[in-house]
Amino acid sequence: MKMDLKSKLLHAVLGAFFAAASPVFAQETPNVVFILADNVGFGDMGPYGGGELRGMPTPITDQLAREGLTLTQFLVEPSCTPSRAALMTGQYSIRNGLSLFIIPGTPNTLPKTAFTMGQLFKDAGYSTAIYGKWHLGIDAQSLPSAHGFDTFYGIPPNTSWDSAATVPGVMLSHSAGDVPEKDLIDKGPWIMEQKAGGELKKVKPFTLEERAKIDVDLTQKSVAFIKEQAAAKKPFFLYLPFSMGHSPNLPSKDFAGKSRIGEYGDKIMEGDHHVGQVFDALKEAGVDDNTIVVFASDNGPTGLEFSNWSALGAPDMGSSGPFRGRLGAGTEGSIRTFAFIRWPGHVKPNTDSYAMFSIMDFLPTFAAILGKELPKDRPIDGVDQTKVLTGESEAGARETLxxxxxxxxxxxxxxxxxxxxxxxxxxxxxxxxxxxxxxxxxxxxxxxxxxxxxxxxxxxxxxxxxxxxxxxxxxxxxxxxxxxxxxxxxxxxxxxxxxxx
Structure with a gap:
């Protein structure tokens, strides 16, 4: 049937309108930046009663809270590896044999069959990168490249930030006999990198000097990744598990002495600054309005057993706020910490939620946002919390953990x-x-x-x-x-x- 001129004009106008209007929401799938602090307690960050009151101002985080959503019942697992396994898989860590933090020399490692957040985004056509601490195993089956990540740069995938003190500790105790320090440094640990399909390569020794500046390096790589993907107009998932909060909290030279409470405070202030640099990169790249940013901690703070790390006797430890316990315990102070979520146009600014929200819930929540299904051949313990993000639900979809x-x-x-x-x-x-x-x-x-x-x-x-x-x-x-x-x-x-x- 032929259309008259009036119908053709109306058809053209409506077609142009819907072509222009529709995928302002759809893209245009949102980019996702997930920044994970390490052993930072509920009482450390400014919006939770820390920050300036604890002698370590966190102005960027305070701004993030004003621009996004603050979770006041964000619940994790008791230590590093378990929380990271739960985040990546949406499952209790015990389902993948990772319910204790990995110690080199033990067989604990992320299984090949695990489905991870990296794979979710990779399957959705995203560029994916991790800069920092993986801590889910160094076996080939466990590496980030085996679980959807295009790029990895960070510390050995089976260690944590304190491994930088390995060589000084061996030298101090003469545990290696007369082996020269250079030989011990050559043995490791090393900062490493890997591209998808490539080998895990050594970059440089992970020494105490490198420990002090590693978050600077990780942030610079994150900024470069954001700009590169934005220029290519490709959606991206950036996972930045940096060292802020984990002993030994050795600050970079620009932040040494900045706080009023020693090196722990210096490192919190430095991490806050690096979060600001990521935000600046998103704005400069023109993708700020279409990016979900999550800033959270993996578990509660360390305690007195780490107090001797810091100079001048200032304890290298955070605060659980009003709650009991710390890293490694099963108590509230260990598993309850901070989390902020910013998503312009979807997450209402300057809001907070008392909904119970587990670190496992991010995987099904992101899957729902992407319109993707999770595997049906395994239990997924996380739940979709999209309605908490958008403010449609006060109680959320979880009441047990x-x-x-x-x-x-x-x-x-x-x-x-x-x-x-x-x-x-x-x-x-x-x-x-x-x-x-x-x-x-x-x-x-x-x-x-x-x-x-x-x-x-x-x-x-x-x-x-x-x-x-x-x-x-x-x-x-x-x-x-x-x-x-x-x-x-x-x-x-x-x-x-x-x-x-």
Whole structure:
């Protein structure tokens, strides 16, 4: 059927209108920048009551909170590797055998079969990069390049930031006999890099000097990646797990002495500055309005066991705020930390959410934003929290969370209730009484129960008064255990129990 001139003109105008209007929202899939701090506590950053009040101003982070969403119940796993495994896979870390942080010499490593956030974005046509700390294993099957990342640059994928002190420690203790320091440095650790399809290559020794400036290098590479992808008009996923907060907190020369509390504060201020540099790069590249930025920490702060890292006796440790515990423990202060999300046009500025939001939830949330499905052949413990981001839901899609350490299920959360199935047993005495990662556990006959709104420091066990609060938590445990019938966990992470015992 032929159209008259009037119909043709109307058709052309409407076609032009919809062509111009439609994919302002669609792209145009958003770029994603995920910046992960390391061992920074709930009470450290300015918007959570830290920052200036703790002698270490965080102006960029304060601005980020004004421009985006602050999560006040952001929950992670108790230590570095477990949280990173949960972030990448959307699963409890124990499902991939990574419920303890990786120590070189142990077999713990990310399985080849794991589906990761890197793969999600790669499959969606994104350029992908990680600059910093992977900490999920150095086996070929475990490397970032095996899990969707085009580019990796950082410390050895099976170590953490304190590995920079390896050679000085060996020299101090004469543990290598008369081996020259140069030979020890050549042995490693080294800063490494890899391109997809290529070999993992050594770049330069990871010394204490390099430790002090590595976040500068990582940020520069991140800025270059943003500009390169923006110029190519290609959507990108940038994962920047930098060192801010992890002992030894050796600041770069531009930030040494900037805070009022020593090197820990200096490094927090430096990290805040680097976040600002990433924001500047997004704006200069013209992609600021179409980029989701997440800035979060992987777990709670370190404790007194790391206090001797810092110069002049200032403890190299952060703050859990009002909560009990630190890195490595199963308590609220270990698994509750900071997170900010900025997404112009979608996340309302200067808002906060008390919704329970797990680090595992980012994978299904990003999948929903991209319109992609996650694998159906495995349990996904994360949930889609898109409505929390957009402000459509106050409560969110989660009300329970389990906490594992090694082979043990140590605790559960249901709403504001914390239920413990194990008792912590601290080692040592006096100022040497260590908690966190140095905690041991013994079984309880009945769980202990704490209301973290009524009692944030978990000083009063109210299990006798609120027995009913255990039931929903135990239900979550039973539901998790039911998934193990068809999807059993691999052998759990272990560094203390050998010989099959």
């Amino acid at each position: 389990l906490s594992f350490i090694g082979a043990d299920l140590v605790a559960a959360r249901w709403k504001q209730w914390r239920i413990y199935f194990k008792d912590e047993v601290r080692t040592g005495s006096g100022h040497l009484q260590l908690g966190g990662a140095d905690t041991g556990f013994i079984d309880r006959a009945y769980p202990s129960v704490y209301n973290i709104e009524m009692d944030p420091h978990e000083d009063v066990n109210v299990g006798g008064n609120f027995i009913w609060a255990m039931e929903p938590a135990l239900k979550a445990v039973m539901e998790y255990e039911a998934t193990l019938k068809d999807h059993p966990n691999p052998k759990p992470a272990n560094v203390t129990n050998f010989g099959g015992n």
